[in-house]
Amino acid sequence: DVKVTQSSRYLVKRTGEKVFLECVQDMDHENMFWYRQDPGLGLRLIYFSYDVKMKEKGDIPEGYSVSREKKERFSLILESASTNQTSMYLCASSRTGTQGNQPQHFGDGTRLSIL
Amino acid sequence: AQSVTQPDIHITVSEGASLELRCNYSYGATPYLFWYVQSPGQGLQLLLKYFSGDTLVQGIKGFEAEFKRSQSSFNLRKPSVHWSDAAEYFCAVGAFSGGYQKVTFGTGTKLQVIP
Numbered sequence: 001d002v003k004v005t006q007s008s009r010y011l012v013k014r015t016g017e018k019v020f021l022e023c024v025q026d027m028d029h030e031n032m033f034w035y036r037q038d039p040g041l042g043l044r045l046i047y048f049s050y051d052v053k054m055k056e057k058g059d060i061p062e063g064y065s066v067s068r069e070k071k072e073r074f075s076l077i078l079e080s081a082s083t084n085q086t087s088m089y090l091c092a093s094s095r096t097g098t099q100g101n102q103p104q105h106f107g108d109g110t111r112l113s114i115l
Numbered sequence: 116a117q118s119v120t121q122p123d124i125h126i127t128v129s130e131g132a133s134l135e136l137r138c139n140y141s142y143g144a145t146p147y148l149f150w151y152v153q154s155p156g157q158g159l160q161l162l163l164k165y166f167s168g169d170t171l172v173q174g175i176k177g178f179e180a181e182f183k184r185s186q187s188s189f190n191l192r193k194p195s196v197h198w199s200d201a202a203e204y205f206c207a208v209g210a211f212s213g214g215y216q217k218v219t220f221g222t223g224t225k226l227q228v229i230p
Contacts, residue, residue, distance in 0.1 A: 004158070031216060035220075040124070040222060041222060042205065042220045042221055042222035042223050043159075043205070043220040045217075048215070050215060050216070056215060090158055090159070092158075092159075094216065096216065097216070102209075102216070103149055103161045103164055104159075104161075104218060105161075106151075106158035106159040106160070107158050108156070108157055108158045109156075109157070109158050
């Protein structure tokens with residue numbers, strides 16, 4: 001089975017801090033994704049990566065950056081954390097298929113609180 | 116661009132009763148459709164997927180979904196709900212857009228199961 005591991009289940013940080021969320025997958029998937037999940041808004045895509053050192057903006061990239069130095073690892077960075085970034089963050093990975101038909105596999109999420 | 120609508124935010128059913136969760140999508144070409152389930156404090160788990168062929172697809176945990184192109188729908192069903200089915204359910208549509216695989220999620224339906 002695919003395993004997507006997020007480094008922290010719960011994280012509490014202060015406004016202005018630089019925050020790193022780490023995600024590792026063990027199935028050699030090409031694609032990796034970062035979402036944030038808020039009540040009533042579903043999952044919103046922050047950034048994704050389809051190859052090492054490649055990244056693409058999703059729907060809500062403002063205030064975030066990402067890093068993918070190795071195929072199995074995808075990091076989400078909050079450059080200067082703000083209270084409106086308090087949320088559940090979900091990492092996912094998938095294999096490249098034709099026409100986008102490969103399901104994504106998710107980690108258990110990181111619940112981040114910014115005080 | 117694709118979009119997904121889950122019109123029911125919250126549904127309550129009695130244990131043993133049948134269940135149908137609604138999902139409508141908008142996409143200009145052949146859709147690739149998914150249903151995911153999220154238990155409290157967990158990531159998303161794939162229940163089933165539709166790529167092509169038979170419009171009735173079977174998934175895990177006794178769930179099934181039917182693709183109806185004429186209605187742009189992909190409703191999830193289960194004949195008899197168990198208390199352990201209480202969770203949040205997300206419908207999603209996947210496609211290649213601008214050369215990248217993109218999945219758009221609905222806002223979710225929270226299922227409550229009462230004894």
